[in-house]
Amino acid sequence: AAYGDPELIKAYIPKVSTVRSRITFWLSLFAFTLIVFALARPRFGSKKETIVTKGVEVVVAIDVSNSMLAKDIYPNRLEKAKKLVSRIFSRTKGNKVALVVFAGDAFVQLPITDDHISAEFFLDEIDTKMVSRQGTDMGAAITLATESFSKNDKIGKAIVLITDAEDHEDGAIAAAKIAAEKGIKLYVMGIGTEKGDMI
Numbered sequence: 331a332a333y334g335d336p337e338l339i340k341a342y343i344p345k346v347s348t349v350r351s352r353i354t355f356w357l358s359l360f361a362f363t364l365i366v367f368a369l370a371r372p373r374f375g376s377k378k379e380t381i382v383t384k385g386v387e388v389v390v391a392i393d394v395s396n397s398m399l400a401k402d403i404y405p406n407r408l409e410k411a412k413k414l415v416s417r418i419f420s421r422t423k424g425n426k427v428a429l430v431v432f433a434g435d436a437f438v439q440l441p442i443t444d445d446h447i448s449a450e451f452f453l454d455e456i457d458t459k460m461v462s463r464q465g466t467d468m469g470a471a472i473t474l475a476t477e478s479f480s481k482n483d484k485i486g487k488a489i490v491l492i493t494d495a496e497d498h499e500d501g502a503i504a505a506a507k508i509a510a511e512k513g514i515k516l517y518v519m520g521i522g523t524e525k526g527d528m529i
Contacts, residue, residue, distance in 0.1 A: 393493035434465030469501025
């Protein structure tokens, strides 16, 4: 009323079509749904696909006997070994890795996997309390590591054995020969100093 005659003003205001706005809304929503569906790239059915695997499989066997707590290497032999393994993992992207821990016995800490984040997590959890039977049975570690690889014969396989090199059992050389016969390379990394330390 302040602007003028209400009937005259009404004649100048364009009519609003609620039907048109609803149709526009639903068409826009439908178009948006189709776009999301298309971006998701859904696929139906199945097909065979040949995958070429690259890289190698590396099983790291870590000595967790009490002698690995010696502090002749800072902060101790075991922690230094874990840092070395972490470095190995960081340089083996695209390869599969596994963890074996051993003392008087050996067991698989992490089965063969390409999940390096999980590998780092399991590596952090390693300590000397994991194996109740003390000692250093390298033969058992090599044997278990040899059995921890996948059945794929077309990729390289390697064992990295990290220990303070105090073998209390027989069988390490025999186990290493069996691994070699299967085409598995064995790398031994001694850790510690000649001076040693009290534990």
